[in-house]
Amino acid sequence: MTIASVSQAVLLSLTIAGLYAAVAAGLTLTVGVTRIINFAHGEFVMLGAFLTYWLHTRYALSPWLGMAASGVALGLFSMLVYRVFLARVLKQDEHNQLLATLGLSILLLNIAVILWSPDPRVMQAPALLPSLRLGDVSIPGNNFAVALVGLTLFLVMLWIKTHTRYGTQMRFASDDPELALHAGINVDRVFELSFVIGGAAAGVSGGLVALVLYVQPTVGVDLVIRAFAIIALGGLGNIPGALVGAAILALAEGLTSTFVPQGGSWGFGVAFLLLLLVLIVRPSGLFGKQVQT
Amino acid sequence: MNRVQVRIEKAGYGDLMVVPHLEFAVSGGELLVLLGPNGAGKTTSLRALVGTVDVSRRTLRLDDRDLSRLSTWQLAHAGVAFVPDGARCFANATVEENLRGAFEALRPRGAQGERRRLLDTVFNLFPILHQRQGQLAGSMSGGQRQMLAIARALMIEPKLLILDEPSAGLAPKLVEELFEALGRIKDSAGCAILMAEQNFAAAMGIADSCLVLDEGHVALAGPAAEIRHNERLRVAYLGL
Ligand SMILES: Nc1ncnc2c1ncn2[C@@H]1O[C@H](COP(=O)(O)OP(=O)(O)OP(=O)(O)O)[C@@H](O)[C@H]1O
Ligand SMILES: [Mg+2]
Numbered sequence: 001m002t003i004a005s006v007s008q009a010v011l012l013s014l015t016i017a018g019l020y021a022a023v024a025a026g027l028t029l030t031v032g033v034t035r036i037i038n039f040a041h042g043e044f045v046m047l048g049a050f051l052t053y054w055l056h057t058r059y060a061l062s063p064w065l066g067m068a069a070s071g072v073a074l075g076l077f078s079m080l081v082y083r084v085f086l087a088r089v090l091k092q093d094e095h096n097q098l099l100a101t102l103g104l105s106i107l108l109l110n111i112a113v114i115l116w117s118p119d120p121r122v123m124q125a126p127a128l129l130p131s132l133r134l135g136d137v138s139i140p141g142n143n144f145a146v147a148l149v150g151l152t153l154f155l156v157m158l159w160i161k162t163h164t165r166y167g168t169q170m171r172f173a174s175d176d177p178e179l180a181l182h183a184g185i186n187v188d189r190v191f192e193l194s195f196v197i198g199g200a201a202a203g204v205s206g207g208l209v210a211l212v213l214y215v216q217p218t219v220g221v222d223l224v225i226r227a228f229a230i231i232a233l234g235g236l237g238n239i240p241g242a243l244v245g246a247a248i249l250a251l252a253e254g255l256t257s258t259f260v261p262q263g264g265s266w267g268f269g270v271a272f273l274l275l276l277l278v279l280i281v282r283p284s285g286l287f288g289k290q291v292q293t
Numbered sequence: 294m295n296r297v298q299v300r301i302e303k304a305g306y307g308d309l310m311v312v313p314h315l316e317f318a319v320s321g322g323e324l325l326v327l328l329g330p331n332g333a334g335k336t337t338s339l340r341a342l343v344g345t346v347d348v349s350r351r352t353l354r355l356d357d358r359d360l361s362r363l364s365t366w367q368l369a370h371a372g373v374a375f376v377p378d379g380a381r382c383f384a385n386a387t388v389e390e391n392l393r394g395a396f397e398a399l400r401p402r403g404a405q406g407e408r409r410r411l412l413d414t415v416f417n418l419f420p421i422l423h424q425r426q427g428q429l430a431g432s433m434s435g436g437q438r439q440m441l442a443i444a445r446a447l448m449i450e451p452k453l454l455i456l457d458e459p460s461a462g463l464a465p466k467l468v469e470e471l472f473e474a475l476g477r478i479k480d481s482a483g484c485a486i487l488m489a490e491q492n493f494a495a496a497m498g499i500a501d502s503c504l505v506l507d508e509g510h511v512a513l514a515g516p517a518a519e520i521r522h523n524e525r526l527r528v529a530y531l532g533l
């Protein structure tokens with residue numbers, strides 16, 4: 001174990017943290033505002049990955065544009081899902097909401113398997129950015145791009161929530177939906193908007209997936225579980241917390257798989273272990289408020 | 294003018310009908326107080342009016358505008374502000390964000406001057422809010438949150454201000470301050486005020502007219518000056 005190999009593992013993990021953060025930031029925005037536990041967020045990511053992949057392999061569209069297109073497409077798709085499906089389910093109790101999004105997740109996953117087969121695919125894209133060299137350590141260009149886009153996406157979510165008037169309305173609507181109505185806020189629209197923004201973020205994250213992971217129907221399943229672990233780490237609705245949570249998770253996974261013998265098969269177990277630990281020790285998350293009122 | 298006319302038929306919860314019929318009017322610069330013991334149906338009536346309790350029929354007219362068909366959030370845009378009971382604020386936002394957010398929910402971008410003016414007005418009424426601008430609303434005392442709740446409602450410059458038991462849980466000194474502020478709002482802003490209260494003495498000090506509910510029915514209604522000295526009312530409905 002040399003310094004170079006450790007720094008290499010740390011840096012690579014941090015680029016994967018960018019992907020995790022992107023997936024989790026969209027999810028925590030949606031869940032934090034609407035309280036819909038959206039299991040289908042992972043499948044939105046998967047659809048974005050396939051879209052970016054197909055646009056590149058069929059039409060030679062640059063993954064940069066593919067990401068943007070996926071963001072728009074999944075944003076629109078989320079709007080459709082919200083209007084015809086979730087808006088109705090939202091008025092029912094929480095268990096029904098859980099079942100509804102879980103059902104949607106499984107449905108999308110199965111449709112993807114039927115349409116595209118379960119086989120993993122690799123997007124043969126030229127590196128989007130030159131690789132980054134720091135002494136002995138080098139970060140492949142696409143990993144660098146993933147970290148960059150992930151971080152940007154994440155900052156955009158944060159900015160929307162803290163610096164726009166829609167962000168204020170989102171926070172009001174999640175704090176006290178009824179009071180928000182009395183304040184003249186169209187809470188239904190605000191919920192829809194936050195769901196659409198979360199969906200668009202999932203689409204862009206899908207583009208990132210296509211850059212560094214296998215494109216396959218089940219790719220969203222792992223990611224959404226990780227995203228929930230990250231949200232648990234960071235505290236629900238806490239966007240900066242999600243960034244730190246993503247870094248912790250990616251580092252824990254990356255270091256285990258690099259330095260623990262046969263650690264590669266441990267990667268996912270580490271996520272669950274962290275999730276369980278947080279739920280036991282600090283249920284409101286590392287940065288969540290301790291007292292929920 | 295801000296003349297408000299209200300009619301509510303059969304307000305309640307599912308099969309439980311609480312208020313069969315209620316009708317009243319209140320004008321700009323006037324305060325109508327809704328009195329009655331616990332469970333009389335005050336909250337139910339107010340909520341039926343703003344659309345968060347089921348009614349079979351609701352008529353709401355503001356001057357010659359018919360607001361009967363507007364939903365809860367649309368009513369705010371039409372100038373009807375509601376302050377629910379329990380001093381509710383957006384707990385995870387600061388005092389300043391609560392006030393600014395309420396203003397921005399209704400106004401177009403860039404109305405800075407107007408926002409400043411309204412902020413000055415509410416800070417003038419409740420100076421403590423000025424000192425606590427950066428504090429999270431959830432970490433303020435009950436009395437401070439009640440002031441914030443009212444200030445938030447005033448940020449939309451309401452034509453009709455509806456308050457549900459604003460004095461509940463406040464120390465007598467604060468009640469006095471609060472009602473004095475309401476009196477000033479009424480006189481200066483020219484809005485009509487409808488307020489449910491249990492604090493008979495304090496409410497009657499600023500009320501212009503009065504409506505007493507008992508088990509969902511109107512037991513007594515009339516100008517405050519008459520009701521104030523009505524022995525029957527005191528004994529029968531208010532236990533004073
Ligand atoms: N959410 C609800 N579901 C069912 N019944 C309710 C509900 N809220 C109130 N009630 C019933 O409606 C009746 C009137 O209640 P309401 O809250 O309107 O009284 P109130 O005059 O506001 O009393 P208070 O002074 O205690 O606030 C009561 O009998 C109460 O039990
Ligand atoms: Mg009440």
